[in-house]
Amino acid sequence: MRKSDTGVAVQRIRVLGRPTFGGLVIALMLWLPALTPTLIPRMPATQAGINAVALAMGYGIGTLIGLCLRLVLLRNGRSVARGVRRIGWIVLGLGWLSGVLLGAVLWLTWQNDQRRLMGMETVDGLDAVLMVSVSVLGGVMLVVIGRLIAKAVLAVTRLSRRLLPSVPAAPPIGLVVFFLGTVLVGWGGWLGITAFANATFGSANASTDEGTVQPGSASVSGSSESLVPWGTLGRWGRNFVASATTAELGTFHDADAELSEPVRVYVGLDSAGSASERAELAVRELDRAGGFDREVLVVWVPTGTGWVIPEAADALELLHRGDTAIVATQYSFLPSLLAVFMEPGREIESASALYSAVHSHWSDLPRDDRPKLLLFGKSLGTVGVEAPFVGADASESIANLTSGTQGALIVGAKRTNPIHSQLTRERDQGSSVWQPVIDGGLAVRFLSRDPDQPALSQDWPLPRIVYLQHPSDPVPLWGIDVLWRSPEWMDQPRGFDVSEAASWYPVVSGVHAAADLIFQLDTPPGFGHVYATEYVEGWASVCPPDGWTDADTARLEEFLYSEPPSEEQP
Known part of the structure; x- marks a missing residue:
């Protein structure tokens, strides 16, 4: 594969801007099943969080699949016709619209069936609308965060290539440096969480509830x-x-x-x-x-x-x-x-x-x-x-x-x-x-x-x-x-x-x-x-x-x- 092909394929990674077709397809394919019930009934906020995560994960998977397909097409000198792309986007838009509407209705039915069985207060149509809206907005925010991470990986890779132009392994070295930095940041975060938890719950353990003598x-x-x-x-x-x-x-x-x-x-x-x-x-x-x-x-x-x-x-x-x-x-x-x-x-x-x-x-x-x-x-x-x-x-x-x-x-x-x-x-x-x-x-x-x-x-x-x-x-x-x-x-x-x-x-x-x-x-x-x-x-x-x-x-x-x-x- 030519180096220029790879550059063309990845240049669409933008923090803001039009989403990828493949990302939206797989995002919808995960967003809808995420509405199904499991063992614990969910409040609208909980369901919105679940669906936001599912949307973002689906988008990432779909974008990666789309990138691979694009690289294959570029390698063979082919591309998707503009008319086919236009029809695909229209079908995808209709799919998301109908999926969101159907999903809201199904979620309301599933949750209330489960809640009535357990003697819990039911949810209503407004809850379903808020859940859908927040889940999509939250998913978009997670996608933006994912794009920021992807941009950071690309930036480190380009920097390593400029600093080490004669080293064939410069891009992998850049990736290693990036992920080592991520690990160190994660480890620092874990230490911070541990210190916060010990301080917070240690203080609670030392306390005595009012009325306890x-x-x-x-x-x-x-x-x-x-x-x-x-x-x-x-x-x-x-x-x-x-x-x-x-x-x-x-x-x-x-x-x-x-x-x-x-x-x-x-x-x-x-x-x-x-x-x-x-x-x-x-x-x-x-x-x-x-x-x-x-x-x-x-x-x-x-x-x-x-x-x-x-x-x-x-x-x-x-x-x-x-x-x-x-x-x-x-x-x-x-x-x-x-x-x-x-x-x-x-x-x-x-x-x-x-x-x-x-x-x-x-x-x-x-x-x-x-x-x-x-x-x-x-x-x-x-x-x-x-x-x-x-x-x-x-x-x-x-x-x-x-x-x-x-x-x-x-x-x-x-x-x-x-x-x-x-x-x-x-x-x-x-x-x-x-x-x-x-x-x-x-x-x-x-x-x-x-x-x-x-x-x-x-x-x-x-x-x-x-x-x-x-x-x-x-x-x-x-x-x-x-x-x-x-x-x-x-x-x-x-x-x-x-x-x-x-x-x-x-x-x-x-x-x-x-x-x-x-x-x-x-x-x-x-x-x-x-x-x-x-x-x-x-x-x-x-x-x-x-x-x-x-x-x-x-x-x-x-x-x-x-x-x-x-x-x-x-």
Whole structure:
């Protein structure tokens, strides 16, 4: 190919000016599918952002394809006739006009169908118009940014050619210099984000919410008798120990019921220097508070910030009349979405150390005097729950769990969790990926609000492992493989809360997955990643008190959830 051909082909790259034909074609081909629903209903602003990204990505791909075709034509001394180009532009303009109008109508229908199913407020025609307008404008802005980057690459390449005219590799050297600069800028940006996150959430961790006061009960950490100072617990630790369900116990249970004061043990990041030291302190504190004398003892792995889900803790304590102990150690003050990238593995280290320390002390107790040892984790916390028990396959992992504990409640597990992956991969034939059945539900069961639960045996021996998992929860269902194949949750039959209009598209589905994971909590309880109203059923399934019935479960749920909680995860 002649050097002049390349120059002619790339001279159309302008920051402002007429768009490329190929770019607009592929942009439309990605913009329309981006409107389809997936697992989480979207607000107009969210959908506009998704479509803007899809438009820009499509434009970039289409422009690159068009450039390659243009180079081929130039090499062969050919070009597209002016009349053909004119007709093509007219057809493309009509295509975009009809696509935008049709897309707005379809998006409105799809979103409202999904929203009505989940009991959410619907969107209207004005929302659709604003969404379309903002998505196109946002896409154009991203395209302009892309053109600026392309111009910068060309400028560096030309500069390297002028500075090194006798070096054949001058253009590649220019590209290398450009991308090295981009990497350095990105690395600097990452350091800045990390510093900002640590400063912001570190400050939040050091704060105390209004109305949260140091407890006086010896049964919880942070009290005057505690081995763990109140000031070291962190924001969510202080909230947790200060809100034990002592008052609610007398309200829910009969006057003649035998009640106990719940034990809540929490060790913050500032309470000890390392994960192992925090675990050892937690065991000493648990022993001091009488946690090993309770009927039920739960090793609890919090979310990234150190948050212990109040709805889940309250459900456990009310279920067992307060004869419970919860022990947790903080491993981060960053939200889970940041902690998983900025502090990878911290949840595993912390949870493994805590479980090992608690289990060691628990094993030394006389067998008849031991509490029932349970596990709990949600989202990022589930990684830590599973970590000490991973075996070569699902059967070995289940055996490890049932021999090392008396049960576990695992909520919204990450798809990449080793045991969750084994259970999903090795599920019984015919069961779904969103509600897998393993060995007929002998030890492990997946529960959700799906009205069509799999028919499993009523004989469910202890110990029991329960996964709460919604068909519309993106955390256990989206994975990196969506970039090259359709996810299994799109197979038939689908979950009761999953739209039939959801489909897999190259590139677009990757954007959909990222958006669903970011907005995983934008649903009412019972959908998405929000499990706030299902902890009673979860605990009653894992470890029911003697004589507990389904009617008791319904009564406790009504008591706790007369006003549906939001479970706004910090």
